[in-house]
Amino acid sequence: MIDDNFLEMLPKSIKITKNASMSNYNSFKVGGSCPLLIECYDQIDLLFVLKLFVKNKIKNIVIGEGTNLLVSDNGIDCVVVKFCVPKKDRIKIVENCITVPAQLLLDDFVIQVIENNLGDLTFLSGIPGTVGGAIAGNAGAFGQQIGDLLIDTEVIDRNGNIQKIIQKNLNFTYRSSYFKNNSDIILNASFKLNNFDKNKMIKKRDEILNLRFNKHPNWKKEPCAGSIFRNIEPSSAAEKRQAAGWFLEQAGVKDFKEGKAFVYNKHANIIIANTGSTASDVYKLSERMKKAVLKKFNIELIREIQLLGSF
Ligand SMILES: Cc1cc2nc3c(=O)[nH]c(=O)nc-3n(C[C@H](O)[C@H](O)[C@H](O)COP(=O)(O)OP(=O)(O)OC[C@H]3O[C@@H](n4cnc5c(N)ncnc54)[C@H](O)[C@@H]3O)c2cc1C
Known part of the structure; x- marks a missing residue:
């Protein structure tokens, strides 16, 4: 109590x-x-x-x-x-193995990795959130995911026991991991990274940030949570994952609004919760988007954002 x-x-x-x-x-x-x-x-x-x-x-x-x-x-x-720690926390580097606290902001981690001539985590540049949140959701971009480069995580379970879990037992799949069905908390994560040229990575990071700037809203000013739905898994090994945003756009959702929430005009898989929006507006809008894709393509989109509480 x-x-x-x-x-x-x-x-x-x-x-x-x-x-x-x-x-x-x-x-x-x-x-x-x-x-x-x-x-x-x-x-x-x-x-x-x-x-x-x-x-x-x-x-x-x-x-x-x-x-x-x-x-x-x-x-x-x-x-x-x-x-979550809003300041740069220190990462530990022993040879090419980096250990990072889970509460560190992911983008600060990426910057520190680049500063140490290690890589290549530049694909994670600009993704908001913490290292812990990124591992829990196997965050990624440009076809790469954080789980691919991880060695292990140190976690605490709900009985207070601390243990290490190695990568192969973390069940990483596209935007999912062991942590999706489990209440363990990530304390630290270790990555094995090869030496990389810092200047090349700075250039790559700038390109990625530029790309993201042109495609994504500034979430500090335009409230959102990135992609609402996961991209669509290929039905065979020969195919690639398909962007949910393309299906949403073809299904005509870009004009959809619900209360003060609306679909972002540059990216049909993002909802902006304008001032005065409610969670119910966002939820209802996402349901309408999902139905539009189901109707046009007979494809059932799966939510990427996590719902907390009752809807
Ligand atoms: C503008 C914008 C762009 C985005 N672009 C991308 C993108 O390109 N790629 C991508 O993958 N995501 C993207 N996202 C989504 C989001 O940034 C990521 O999912 C991020 O990794 C979430 O981290 P968080 O710390 O905010 O987690 P939260 O949202 O706080 O939590 C998410 C889940 O992680 C769990 N969690 C958090 N910390 C821990 C921990 N220490 N141990 C165990 N579980 C934990 C929570 O319990 C919850 O279940 C974007 C979001 C925004 C707003």
Whole structure:
């Protein structure tokens, strides 16, 4: 139970907000509240808090930067832990093996990898969110995914046990991993990367950022969560994954609106939740988009964004 005694046990270094509006903790900037939001910036605090949850039987979920979530207007009925550090945290490099804390922002990690002449993680340039969130969802772009380069992750389970899980046991598939069906929390991740020329990677990163700038909204100003739907899996090994955005555009969704939420004009797989939008607007709009593709192509799109709470 969350009472004042429980709150007093929490370390002073973490930030707590009672009845926190989840709209402040996700990139759509919509959603109801949660009874308690705890912001942990380092692993010592996270471990302490998780152990307290186990001891006091407190239901909780851990999020990163909230850039892949749609939180219900009815809110979430459990404690939310935000595990994300808004400053550059140090990565450890031993020969070509890099260990990175999961709470670090993914793009800051990419920058540090480039600075150390290691690579090649440039394909992840500009993807918002934390390293932990990226591994949980096997984030990627340009046909490459973070899970491909991972060696292992250090995780903590819901009983407070810490263990390493090697890459082959993390069940990475397109935008999915072991963490999708499991509540373990990623603490650290190790990657094996070859030496790369820093200048070449800076050039490649600039090209990628430029491409993303022209194709994606600036999520800090235009609230969104990247692609709503996954791309379509090939039906045979000879085929390539097909962009959901193409099917959505052909199905005519670019003019679709719901309340204040609308489909982004440069990319039919992105919804912008304009000021005044609700999570329900975003959800209803995504359902209409899905139906339009089903009707025109008989293809059932699968959501990439994660729904939290009831819809
Ligand atoms: C403008 C824009 C562009 C985007 N472009 C891309 C893209 O090109 N490619 C792509 O793949 N994604 C893209 N995304 C989606 C999003 O950025 C990624 O999915 C990102 O990796 C999510 O990280 P996060 O920290 O925000 O996770 P959150 O949204 O906070 O959480 C997502 C899931 O990860 C889990 N999680 C978070 N941290 C941990 C942890 N430490 N341990 C275990 N589980 C954890 C959460 O419980 C939740 O289930 C984009 C989003 C935006 C807004």
